[in-house]
Amino acid sequence: MTTLSKLRSLSLVGLLLGCATPSGARDNSNSATQHGPTEWASWSPASFERAAREDKLILINVVATWCHWCHVMDEVTYADPEVAALLAKHFVVIRVDSDARPDISERYRAWGWPATALLSPRAEPVMNLRGYRAPQVFATLLRELIAEHARGELHQREDPRETRVSAPTDSDLERIRGKATAQLDRYFDVNGLGWGDKQKYPWSEPIEYAFLRARLRHDDPEHTQWRDRALATLDAEAALIDPVWGGMYQYSLRGVWDRPHYEKIAMIQAGALENYAHAAMITGDARWLEPARAITKYLLGTMRDPSGGFYTSQDADLRRADHSSVEGEVYFALDDAGRRALGIPRVDRAVYADLNGLTIHALAELYRASGDRALLDAALAAATRILATHGRASGPNMLALSHGPGNAEALRYLADQAAMGWALLSLHRVTADPRWLDAATQLANSMLASLAAEDGGFYAHTKDPDAVGVFAERRKPLPENALAAQFLLELHGLTDGDGSTDTPYLEPARAALLAVGGDAQIESRGKLVARYLSAIELLGASKIDISIVAKPGDPVGDALWQAALRVWEPRASFERSEPGQRYPDTGAAAIYLCSERSCSRPITDPAQVAAEAEAFLLRE
Template identity: 30%
Template sequence: MDDQTHVEWREWGQEAFDEAQESNKPVLLSLSATWCASCHEMDTETYAEPRIAANVNDGFVPVRVDVDRHPRVRERYNMGGFPTTAFLTPEGKLLTGAMYLGPDGMRQVLDRVREMWDAKGSEAGRVPRALAGNPTPAGEVTPAIEEHLAGQLGEKYDPQFAGWGSDAKFPMPRTVEFALKRERDQALRSLDAVRDHLLDDVAGGFFRYAANRDWSDVNHEKLLDTNAALVRAFANAYLYTGDEMYREPAAETIDYLTDDLWTGLAVGGSQGPAEGRDYYLLDAEERMEERRPRTDLTVFAGGNALAAEALLTYHAYTDDDHAREYAERILDSLQTDLVGREREGVVTHYVAGDDVGESLLLEDHARVVAAFCRAEQVLGEGVDVARAVADVAIDELFDEGSFRDGRSEGPGMLDRPLRPIDSTVEMADALLDLALLTDDERYRDVARESVAAFAGAADRIGVQVASYGGVAARLCRDPLVVAVADDVGSDLHRAALRIADHEKVVIPDADDVDDAYESGTAYLLDGDERRAAETPEELMATVAEHARL
C-alpha cells in the first residue's frame, strides 16, 4: 500500500453531496479549527495513517469544514466539541458521530458506519430535534425568568473554586455580566479565577478554558470572541468596583488584541497552542526563541464587532485613547469590508482574498448592531449603521415570532431553520438599545417577541444562557436612560457613561434631536418624567435618588 496515501478532502458544498449520491456513499464530515490542538493531532495520528486514509477515500466522501468560517455547519453537526467527526447521508441527515478518534477508534467507527449504511442506507439518517421545524416554546416574558436564572447562579456556582459547574471551567463572560447585578460576589470571584488561571501574564489574552473544576489543565487556545467578551466583562466589573485588579486584565488583553492578533485593519480570529515544549510556561525572552503559536488572522465580522464594542466600553470608563483609536479602526474596517458588501445593511461573515464567507448570519448582525449602538453612545455616531443592519435582520431572519440563524438554504441540513437562543439574546439586547437610541418602539416589540419565543421553556434554561434572564429583565422594567444635551466627550457625557449600571443607555447630543433639552444639561429619563442635572455631581446624585425610589 502507498505510504503516501492521504485523505482526499472535499470542500463543503452541494458538489460533495452530489458525489455521495451518485456513488452511494455516506459523507464523512470533519469539523476542525485552526486553533484546535486536538484537531491537528487527529490529522497527524489518525487521518495520516495510510490504511485509514485509504478506507476513508474508498468508502466515504470526506469533507473538511473550518468551523469558524462555516458557523451554520458547525451548529448543525457539532457533536459536542472539536474535532467532530460526523457521518451523513447524501441528503445531509445525520447517521452518527463522535469527537476525537484515535486510529483504533476510527477503524471501529468506520466499520460500524459501513455496516449501518449497507443495512439501511439513507433510511438510517435522522434530523436533530432542533432542526425538525417544531415551533419554539413560546410563553409570556415575566420577572419569573430573571428570578429563575438568578437562582441558577446560586445552584450551579462552585463555592470552592468559583465559576459555575463542577467539571471543565469556561470563563462564561455573559453569565458574569448577568451576575454582576444579582450575585456580585460570585461574579467577581469568578473573574478572579479567570484572571488567575486563564490569563497569559506574558503576552496578555485569555485562554479558552480549563479542563478541570479547579481551573487546572488549561487549554491554550486564544479566541477573539472569548477575549473580546472578557474585556467587556472585566471592564464592567471595574465600572462597579473601581478596582484596578479588574481594569488591568482588560487593558492587557486589549494590548494582545491590538498587537498579536492585529492584521493592520482589524483583529484576527484566533491563536492556537504552540507546538513542542510548553511555550506558555516560558518568559517573554524565552518565547522569542520558539516558534510562535499558529495564528488565524481572518477578520470575522461578529468577533470584530464584539471587540469594537468591548474597546469602546473600556474607553467609556477609562478615557483610554488607545482603546478608542483601535475601536474606531475596527468599525471602519467593518463598514469598508463586511457591512453592505452584498447590499445595504447585510453583514458578510468574512472576506479573505477571493474567499468570501456567508452573509446574513444572525450572530454577526446582532453583534454589529450592538457595536454601532455602543459607538453611538460613546462616540456620538453609529446608530444609522445599527439601524440598517437591524432592519435587514428583522426583514430576512425574523419569522414565526423568532429569529433564524441565517438563510434557510444550502446543502446538507442548511436549508432547515435553526433558531438559536444565544444569538437571539444578543440580538434582542442590541434591539433594546437601538429602540432607546432611535425612539422606535418597533425594535422593542421585535425584541420582546423574540425573547417570548423561548419563554415557555424558561424553567429549563441553564446558567450558560443566564443572559436570557438579563434581557427578559430589561423588557419587564423601565430602563435606565440618560439623555445628555452636551458635547460628546464633555464631563457630563463622560459622567453619564460611568453610571454604575452596565445596561444603561446614554443618548448623546440630545439637544440636536429634541429642542426641549437645554444645552449643558443631562436628563435622567423615567417614563414621561425628566430629571435634570447640570454637573456630573448632580447627575450622580440624581441617579442615586432614582435608585432608592
C-alpha cells in the same frame, strides 16, 4: 436506502464511551505509510451531489484552527492507514472551519471541537461524535456504519447533546426567566467559582447577567449576592491571563483556574474585556482595569490587523514546518526571548464580522471605564474596516454584512448582523456620532427583512438554495436570537425618544425571545442562556435616559459627558443635546437622568456625577 429510524445502537454507544489515549494512538500512526493522510472535500454542492450519486456516507469534520485535539486527530487518526482507506472508499469527507461557518458551528458546537458528524448519502443525520477518537475505535465505528449502510439498516442515534426545539407553552417571559435562571444558577461552583466545575471557562455572559440582576433587584439578597460571586469569579479567572504576552487563555482544566489550555480566541478576549470594564464601572475600583490592560496589550498587538479589525485566534501549541511540535504547557512557560527563539504559534488572520463586533463593543465599554483614547481609536478603525470590506447595501436603508471580507458569501448570518449592530450602537453611545446609529439601523432593517421568521424569531442565516438533507432546515438558535433581541431592544430605546414613538424593533425583539423560549430548548442550552436572560430583563425594565446638555466645545460639557459614560446602567440610553432642544437653557452644562416616572435634578459638577447618578438609579 431505507428511511432513517429513531433507534439506539447499543454496540456503538459502548464504542463511544471508550477513548484511547493520544500517546498510544500516536505509536500506531507512525507506521502509516501505505495510504497517506485523509483527503478532504470542500463544503460545496458538488461534494453532497457526489455522495448521493455514488451512494457514499458523509463525514463532516468540524474543526478550529486553534484546536489542540483537532491537530492530534489529524496527526494520529486521519493519518492511520486503515481509517484513511475506509474513508476513501466509503465516505465523502468534508472539513469545515467552525470560525468560518457560523451556521455549521451553531449546529455542532455542543459536541466541541473536533466534532464529527456522520450522515447518510442524502445528508440525513446518523450520529455525532465529540472530540478526539483513537484510530482503532474510529475504524471499528466506521466499519459498523458501512455494514449497516450496505444492509439498508442505517439509522439515526439519539443524542442528549442535540438541541431540542419546542414551542413555548405560553407567552409568559417571566415564567421562562425564572426557569432559565434556576437552570443557570445550578451550574455555579460556589467553592471553585465560575459556571461549571470540571473545566473552568471564563464565561462572560453569566457574569454580565449576574451584574444586571443585582442592579435590577438591588433590594433582594438572593439576587445581589450574584454581584459578589461575579466579581470573585473575575478575580479567579485572571489566572488565565498570559503573564508574558497578555491575552486570556480559553479555559482551565481539572476544576481549577491555574491549569490553562493555551489557545487564545477572540471571543474570550472580548468577553473578558467587557467583564473587567463593567467591574471597574460598578465598583469604582480601578484595579479591575489591570487585567483588562493585559488583555488589550495582546489584542492590540498580536491580534490586530494593520488595516483595522481583529484576527480570530492563536494556536495553543507551536507547530512547525518539520512537523515537530512544542506543546502549550512547555511553550507558554517560557519567557519572551525563549518563546521567540522557538517561533510563534499560528495566528488565524481571518477577520470575521461577528467576532469583530464583540471585540468592538468590548473596547468601547473599556474606553468608557478607562478613558483610554487608544481603545476607542482601535474600535473605530475596526468598525470602519468591517463596514467597508464586509458590507453591502441590500435594499433601501438596508445594510447587510458578509461573514468574511469581500462580500463573496451567498449566505448572511444572524450572528454577524446582530454582533456588529450591537457594536455600532456602542460606538454611537461613546461618540454621539449619528453615522454609527444610522449604520446600525440599516443593519437592523436588513436583519428584519432577510432573517426574520414569519412565526417569530430569527433564522441563523439566509436561505441556502444549495442545501440538502438536514442542512436545508434553517434553525433559530437561542444564543444568536438573544443577541439579536439585545441589539434591537437597545436600538428601540435610542429611537423611540420619550417612549411615545413606535419603532419596528421592539416587537421583533420580544417575538425572538418567545420563539426560542420553549422548555426543551432552554434545557438543552445549559449555560448558554445567560444573554437570553439579560435580554428578557432588559425587555421588562423601565427605560433610563441620560442626557448631557451643553453647547458644542463646552469643556464642562465634555467633562460631564466623560463622567456620564462611566456610569454603568444597562437600561440607559445616552444622548448629547444643546440647551433648549430637549431641556431648557439654564446657562450651565448639566446632566439629566430620567426614568418613566421621574427625573433627577441637573448635575453640573463632573466630580459628583457618579454619586448622584447612583443615588437616582437605586430609587428606580
